[in-house]
Amino acid sequence: MTTVEQQSACPSKTPVMHPDEWHARVQLAACYRIFDMLGWTEMIYNHITLRVPESVSGGERQFLINPFGLHYSEVTASNLVKIDAQGRVLDRSPYPVNPAGFVVHAAIHEGLPGAHCVMHTHTTAGVAVACLEDGLQQTNFYSAQLHERVAYHDFEGITVHAQEGPRLIEHIGDKQAVILRNHGLLAWGHTLPQTFAVLWTLNRACEIQMATFAMGRARPVPEAVAIRCSRDALQFDPKHGAGQDVFDALVRRVDRIDASYKD
Template identity: 75%
Template structure:
């Protein structure tokens, strides 16, 4: 790795750590789903290049060196023996290519996230976590497996300027100008879905008034760049990961 730009190596280590953290949190789907990161201009000279997981590896097997480097069309730019999942970069490529500040895109099929995505009402404004996401969540109707490029304009229209997207009947998606911020947004949405699914078995929930939700979202400092924009949360999880298994750094 001596000839690799240090900014690329840092991006690789951070993304590989994130894959391992997803595995620890149970946010994996066998060899499917993706977290993608755009490489900085200091590495690419302004070209759009991205890192993505090798198709066929479990998240627990992802390392800094085996991440794939791809272009905006999802074509490999390195000599890795691993392929790119064609469904993996359809959504991600569209967002990276057309959403300002979309440095990182995360997509999951967690059980509670998918369960909420399958409901008519979507995310309910009735718990501590959903109240922190007032007007931050968009929805996109299910069109099947995301391998068709013609879906991209409709998906982008659905996302608009929101940082979170519930893909109906499908799963959750988060976008961020940094990986830690995208992670913190997704974690909050995931927790909201977890609580919503657990609460559904107990009967009617207490709704949170819109004014209170708006205030709660305004006061949710974990998304604020002044307080690290999720960096402190992510760093804590990386330290935990390092105590258990730091092989992602290879």
């Protein structure tokens, strides 16, 4: 079996491009297709953003984002848009960028040095839990792995105002799993697979909570147990792959369905 790294060699039909950028593009396009496969789409909205490697950008902050107007199932490595921290298009892309989408992502990429990747979703379970007064509760296997790992940011309306950024960064602190109250879920990470592992766990915790609360009162996980679960949850740890194996497995599933994301 090949991994997304092994699949990301720049094809001859692609314009001359640094191989590190092409690899990043293939990885990000694969992730958009994974979100589509999982049903984590919201029409043409929401975003996954990835920093362009410094070997390409020369240390300048540059990012890859989905072209606004395309469904996640239509995203490919070549049609991803390269932008700067202000959302200005850098690569002559014919596609626009949704300003309401990148404001939050830009604040996190700029405000958190370790935020190589940022993901945001409006899944039913994620938005439902974000609308609860008490948010995510310590009642299931997945929420226990996120004990003291979840940040909350209050809803301030549609995210088109840059002045919200400092408040968002202050509320996030060093927590990689974020619940945007009344809005949805967000995760950031040092790598794309790590970010995916965090978001998947957070979304799964919300799904289980929504199902549990529909049946009645939930049995809480004792705090001491939750502390151990959070400590023992190694899927976020770079020393244990930080989600790479899970991500590669899902890429293989996408490849069997439609490998056009590599175009």
